[in-house]
Amino acid sequence: REEHLTIPYKAIREGVVNSLTHRSYKEAGGSVGIAIYDDRVEIENPGTFPPNWDAEKMKSEHESKPQNPLLANALYKRKVLESWGRGIGLMMSECRKAGLPEPEYRIWSDSVTLIFKCEVTNRPSTDQAPTKHRPSTDQVFALVKILNERELSVKEIMEALEL
Structure with a gap:
């Protein structure tokens, strides 16, 4: 069967890869969190944008400043990262192609949350078998x-x- 995701696979994948590459590993016990809701998917990342960077700067052309350059380089060499500094543009493009709004960012003092919004549908993603009982x-x-x-x-x- 062929799955058709509401939020494009490439956008979600890029969001997860970015969160792993840019997260802060300084605090013990921190982790990337992924929450799936009816109307959105949120990826929370312990860490922050570089100083003086905001969501608007991230949406424009910018250099890449990963918090973990060794991890970013390993992911790039394994072809998990296509190109440094182009992840947000890729996510925005994939969402536009799918007719979805651009991803949003909520920036906290010690974390960043990436939010992919989508329309709520009442139809299940796959057809359900009829109930026998x-x-x-x-x-x-x-x-x-x-x-x-x-x-x-x-x-x-x-x-x-x-x-």
Whole structure:
């Protein structure tokens, strides 16, 4: 089957690679966080932009100043990074092609969050198989009512539920 992602694969991939390359590894226990919501994907990165850089400068042509040049160089040699300093332009271009707004940045004192927005769709990403059996919600409520803060064996539960 062929997957068609709402947010382009190249944009998400570039966002993750950028977050790993530009994150701060100085603080122990920090990590890149990826949160997926119905209307957006957020990639949070411990670290900051270089001094005096903001989101607008990042969107214009600029030199690359990775916080981790050795890691950036290794990713470049492995062809994970296509080119230094062009990641944000690539993400913006991919989003435009897909009819999505440009990615946004929220800049905090010790982290940066990249946000890809998309329209909310009520349709699941893949067609669901028809349900053979009725939903189990009623059965779960019955089970909770029977247990009512007491312990029962499997046999006792089955008898109580008339199964």
